[in-house]
Amino acid sequence: MQLFRPGSVGSKVGVVLEFTSQAAALAEFVISRDGATSHTARISMDAVNALFPGRVISRKGDIAWPPRSPDLTVCDFFLWGDLRTKVFGGIPPRTIPALIECIRQEVGAIPANMLRGVIKQFVARVEECVRFNESHLADNIAPGIKTVTKSNLSVLGSPIFLDSVDEIATQKLELLKTLFGRLEHFHPQNPAIQKAWDEIIAGQILDSLISSFTSDKDIARIKALQEKESGSWLHALPSSCVGTLMDGKSFQIATALRLGCKICHVHQCICGETADSFGHHALSCARSKGRLPRHSAINNIISRSLTSCDIPTLLEPSGISRSDGKRPDGLTLIPWSKGKSLIWDFTCVDTSALSHLKSSVNCAGSAAESAYHAKRRKYEHLTSNYIFVAFAVETFGPWCRDAKDLMTQIGTRLLSRTGDPRCINFLRQRIGIAVQRGNAASILGSRRDLSHLMCSIPA
Secondary structure, X not given: OEEEOOOOOOEEOOOHHHHHHHHHHHHHOEEEOOOOHHHHOHHHXXXXXXXOOOOEEOOOOOEOOOOOOOOOXXXXXXXXXXXXXXXXXXXXXXXXXXXXXXXXXXXXXXXXXXXXXXXXXXXXXXXXXXXXXXXXXXXXXXXXXXXXXXXXXXXXXOOOOOOOHHHHHHHHHHHHHHHHOOOOOOOOOOOOOHHXXXXXXXXXXXHHHHHHOOOHHHHHHHHHXXXXXHHHHHXXXXXXXXXXXXXXXXXXXXXXXXXXXXXXXXXXXXXOOEEOOXXXXXXXXXXXXXXXXXXXXXXXXXXXXXXXXXXXXXXXXXOOOOOOOOOOOEEEOOOOEOOEEEEEEEEEEOOOOHHHHHHHHHOOOHHHHXXXXXXXHXXXXXXXXXXXXXXXXXXXXXXXXXXXXXXXXXXXXXXXXHOOOOHXXXXXXXHHHHHHHHHHHHHHOOOOOHHHHXXXXXX
């Protein structure tokens, strides 16, 4: 917790209520608090807002935290991180008493020379804050730590300072221009959000990376990976209990596909064609070994998620067929919306297949959208009686619009039933893992004895 005059370094206080008798003297001060639960509790916020109306920097305060806000406390820039590393570096304690005892032992074992060094670092940081008054700290002196100054507060939209809103934005743009150039047309809509500035640099790096590729397949791959669904499987907790643990070989192949690494030596596929070393042929091969398992796995995920919403389903229902006589993958047994039952049909197309490569280079997810429109045409005669969803995805991750909408609707229903806002993310992760497992099975099944032809992929 900090009290400071805008433009100054600030002074540490233990409890704000100590200053209640000096409320008049606090009129020119701003209070800065972190997001600890005790700090953001209603009773605490009410007391602070009464003392500092319109001048509270907090997660639930009048002013949001600035990007890379200051951290001058010894506990924040040293102690908590050091203790976490030592306490959980080996075998972590399994009970609360064991955790408390471990923390006490580690605190008692901190050497005196380390404490002296920390105090010197604290003094150095404060001196830097004073020296860089009205501006940011140099990154090489205190990485990630910035001064709370008039400029920072103005960027946050504080009613206290409104005359320097453009000052900090201009400084950041000048810095970015020196790094990348040609940034005159870039300006974040909300300069108080660090992510908005980071996206400028990330966009420049991505454009530079794409321009360095000479292969259309690499360009299609890197563009497909920018889609949100493409990286969902990377965020899944690897657990054998819930089925999200990928075996080592499948994980290595999924990683190699994402990075564009060689997976195996050139060989003859079981279809008779020559399979390339990057595994691309196997993903679109007509005799792919991973297509049916992936198809079955994802339809089961969709069916089970609907059942969790109290919507019973039937896979491959008889009596309903598309124009070529084939049945849809699933049907809800009770109406889904507007008095109509839902039918869906899943398909997974290869991002780098020759039939989709040109469109994938121009726009990420175009292969999935093309498959979506093809499915819609086949089920067009059923749309008057059913709500049809073409669940089309790509081997590198992107989903079609219909698939995204269906997952959002299922996630919303699961949220209302379970109260867990992570439901939709868990669904995306499961489907992403199923897609990657299908990719791995396709590549591994392209030849019966492929194991000895695999390239060395770092674990």
